[in-house]
Amino acid sequence: MTEQTRASLFRWLRIAVAIILIALLIPTFLNPEFIDALRGVNFALVLLALVLSVASVASKAWRWGIVLRWRGIVMTPRYLLLSYFISMFFNNFLPSGMGGDAVRAYESARDTGRATESITAVILERGSGMLALFAAGSLALLLYPNHDLPLGVTLLVHGLFIGTVFGIWLLWQDFTGGLLAWFGRRLPGPLQGLWGKITGVYMDFKSYRAQYRLLFDLMLQSVVTLILTIASLWVLIAALGQTVPIGAFAAVIAIATAIDLVPISPNGLGVREGVYVFLLGKLGIASGVGLAFGILIRLLVLVQALVGGVAFLMRGAKGPRATPAETS
Secondary structure, eight states: OOHHHHHHHHHHHHHHHHHHHHHHHHHHHTSHHHHHHHHTOOHHHHHHHHHHHHHHHHHHHHHHHHHHHHTTBOOOHHHHHHHHHHHHHHHHHOTTOOOHHHHHHHHHHHHHSOHHHHHHHHHHHHHHHHHHHHHHHHHHHHHOOOOOOOHHHHHHHHHHHHHHHHHHHHHTSHHHHHHHHHHHHTSOHHHHHHHHHHHHHHHHHHGGGGOHHHHHHHHHHHHHHHHHHHHHHHHHHHHTTOOOOHHHHHHHHHHHHHHHTSOSSGGGTTHHHHHHHHHHHHTTOOHHHHHHHHHHHHHHHHHHHHHHHHHHHHHHHTOSOOOOOBOO
């Protein structure tokens, strides 16, 4: 089986999974609670949630710029923000399987001529955000233990945080680099060049382990991003006339985000909505309301992704991209 055939098979398998999951949600779509939830939605709060969501994206873009500036690559705020919206467009509208993070890394590498640093910057930006989210979910459950989430869900949230910390620690150990080098020497000749590039990115990533000021700044910005993200989703569920315990709510968002990273279906179609129906249901939220919440989240993301699509077309229409300012 060729690589192209395997990719095609995987793509169709993901589409099949999405169809199955959506089919399983059809009874909830037809549930009067779902229709009533959408009819009674507070549009002013939805608009506020959108504003907070955009602010969260701007915070993520600034966080990305923090890493780039540390390496002497200065991007304009406009470039960073539009690139983030463009990455959302790729995530949500293109079936190519090329994630938005890969698009950001590719475009910044092309525009700066510094591929390794550009790729590492995206990895650090995303990694710090995930670490902050999982830490918040775990800490919130410890501080607010009175909730109705099953023990398995609670353990999963704590496991996500502990696993992420352990994974980062493992990647920053010298023996990990030695293991990668040992493996690379045993690869066939044609693959050693590619492996060398991967190892180069890894070594650049590992070089940040002692950059305590940068890591502190990243985590501080991640906290700002996290507050904006949680606030946006909190306002959105309030728009449906619902409130949930903050500890359990942070845990639900952490799990939903983690599952969203797994390529189960195209753009998490059916997965994201099913997760919210199940987890919010454990907190006493009706399944129809949970589904409405998931749909509203998707709509907010799609609005911002459309902005990214327009920005992408405008960049293409203008021809060659302007190279961002760069210092040595």
